[in-house]
Amino acid sequence: MYGSPLSTMYQVVRTRNSASISFPYSIASLLNGTFWGIYGVAISDAFIAAPNLAGAGLAILQLILRVIFPARPVAIPIEDKSEEESKRPSLEQANTAVSSNERKSIDARQSVDVALHAV
DSSP states (O other), rough: OOOTTHHHHHHHHTOOOOOOHHHHHHHHHHHHHHHHHHHHHHTOHHHHHHHHHHHHHHHHHHHHHHHOOOOOOOOOOOOOHHHHHSOOOOOHHHHHHHHHHHHHHHHHHHHHHHHHHHH
16 A cells, blocks of 8 residues: 555656645655554564654655655647547437337237237
8 A cells, every 4th residue: 555656656756746646645644654554663563663663754745755656647639639529429319229119119018919819
């Protein structure tokens, strides 16, 4: 859990933009790792203390990166229509397809009703 932002940290250093680091997640990781690490030290359990203190250290590193490389909004290019959107049927075509399916369904029910009454 604590190591998952490592790839994001590499991206932040490469792009010099910390927009991909979640500030609330970093604070929560820092608090969680610190408190569990202190608890592990208090009960002399290295299996609790070591990974949580390491996680707290990684959270501190994330927060340092947020200070060094402030978050800047990333411009997302807007295209006219994506290829997927151009393949989508229009609302009129979708309504026509639904209407024809409803007619088929009604015809099938009428055929079943006629067959049942004939028996």
